[in-house]
Amino acid sequence: MPRLAFLGPAGTFTEQALRLLPEAVGAELLPCPGNPAVLAAVREGRADAGCVPIENSVEGAVPPVLDGLVGDPPLVIVREVVIPVSFVLLVRPGTRAADIRTVSSHSHGIAQTRGWIAANLPDADVRTSTSTAEAAAQVARGEVDAAASAPVAAIEHGLEVFAEDIADNQGAVTRFVLVAPPSAPPPPTGNDRTTLAATTENRPGSLLGLLTELAVRGIDLTRIESRPIKHRHSEYWFHLDCTGHVAEPAMGEALAALHRRCDEVRYLGSYPRAAGLEGNGSHRGPGAPAVPMSTAGEREFTAAQEWLAALRSGGQG
Structure with missing residues (x-):
C-alpha cells in the first residue's frame, strides 16, 4: 500500500486536494506538521509521494515549497490539481x-x-x-x-x-502538486506542464538569454519567480513553469540549451496540466522563430544531451 504525505492534520485543503488524485485511492495518508515535513517524508522514504500547495490565486507562490523543491535528494512533480478555496x-x-x-x-x-x-x-x-x-x-x-x-x-x-464565505476574494483557487523521487515522467498528453529551476551568472542579459531559449522554440512560459539561494548572497533560483513535456523535441532542445547556458538547472518534472488550466497546447506553434545555432562547444553539447537522456529515463543526470 503506497504512503502519501500531506500537510496535516486531517481537514486541510491539502488533504482535500490529495483525495482528488487517483494515486490516493487505496493509499495510506500520512499527515505532516508542515510543508517542509511533507518533502522530508518523501526524501527520507517514509512516504512514496507527498502533496503540497505550490501557489494560490491571491497570495501567489508558497515560498517554503519552492525552496524545498530545489533541495537534495532531488524530487519531481508528477501531478497537479487545482481546487477552489472557501473559508x-x-x-x-x-x-x-x-x-x-x-x-x-x-x-x-x-x-x-x-x-x-x-x-x-x-x-x-x-x-x-x-x-x-x-x-x-x-x-x-x-x-x-x-x-x-x-x-x-x-x-x-x-x-x-x-x-461562511469570509474570504476577501471570492473564487480564489490553490494549485497543489504531488511530488515523488525521480522516475520516468508520465507520458505526454499534449497538454502538459514542465517545471524547472535555474541559476545563471549575474550579468546583463543573462535572464534574457535564459528566456530566449524558450521563446525561440515557441514554448510558453506560464510562471517565473525568483527565490534567494540560501547562504549565497545576491544569487537566486529562477523557478519556471512552461507548457510542454520533456519527451517532446522542442522542450528537450530548450532544456539541453539551458543546461549549456545556465550555471545549474534543476528539472522538477513534466506532468499533465490540471483540469481548467488548459492552454494553447504544449507544442511549438506556427510562426515560432527558428532556433539559432549555439556557440557552445562539442563537449557542452554532449553533456547536455546526456543530461536530457537521463531526465527522460527518470534520472537527474
Missing part, C-alpha cells in the same frame, strides 16, 4: 461575537481573510498556525476562540460555523 469562521458551540478575542489560521488563510476579520472582528488578535486544520484543532482545544478554516474542519473537530 469559514469556526468556533466552539455557543460562542458569541463578543467571545471572539483570538483568531487563528495558516499564513495564507490569514492573508485571504484579513479584510473580513478587520471589518467584523476588529479587536481580535490574529495568530498564525501551521495549517487551517491545525487552527481548527486549536479552537477545539480552547487555545484560541476562532479559526479561519475549511468547512470540513468543523466536522473533524466538532465545531460550529460562525460565518
Whole structure:
C-alpha cells in the first residue's frame, strides 16, 4: 500500500486536494506538521509521494515549497490539481461575537481573510498556525476562540460555523502538486506542464538569454519567480513553469540549451496540466522563430544531451 504525505492534520485543503488524485485511492495518508515535513517524508522514504500547495490565486507562490523543491535528494512533480478555496469562521458551540478575542489560521488563510476579520472582528488578535486544520484543532482545544478554516474542519473537530464565505476574494483557487523521487515522467498528453529551476551568472542579459531559449522554440512560459539561494548572497533560483513535456523535441532542445547556458538547472518534472488550466497546447506553434545555432562547444553539447537522456529515463543526470 503506497504512503502519501500531506500537510496535516486531517481537514486541510491539502488533504482535500490529495483525495482528488487517483494515486490516493487505496493509499495510506500520512499527515505532516508542515510543508517542509511533507518533502522530508518523501526524501527520507517514509512516504512514496507527498502533496503540497505550490501557489494560490491571491497570495501567489508558497515560498517554503519552492525552496524545498530545489533541495537534495532531488524530487519531481508528477501531478497537479487545482481546487477552489472557501473559508469559514469556526468556533466552539455557543460562542458569541463578543467571545471572539483570538483568531487563528495558516499564513495564507490569514492573508485571504484579513479584510473580513478587520471589518467584523476588529479587536481580535490574529495568530498564525501551521495549517487551517491545525487552527481548527486549536479552537477545539480552547487555545484560541476562532479559526479561519475549511468547512470540513468543523466536522473533524466538532465545531460550529460562525460565518461562511469570509474570504476577501471570492473564487480564489490553490494549485497543489504531488511530488515523488525521480522516475520516468508520465507520458505526454499534449497538454502538459514542465517545471524547472535555474541559476545563471549575474550579468546583463543573462535572464534574457535564459528566456530566449524558450521563446525561440515557441514554448510558453506560464510562471517565473525568483527565490534567494540560501547562504549565497545576491544569487537566486529562477523557478519556471512552461507548457510542454520533456519527451517532446522542442522542450528537450530548450532544456539541453539551458543546461549549456545556465550555471545549474534543476528539472522538477513534466506532468499533465490540471483540469481548467488548459492552454494553447504544449507544442511549438506556427510562426515560432527558428532556433539559432549555439556557440557552445562539442563537449557542452554532449553533456547536455546526456543530461536530457537521463531526465527522460527518470534520472537527474
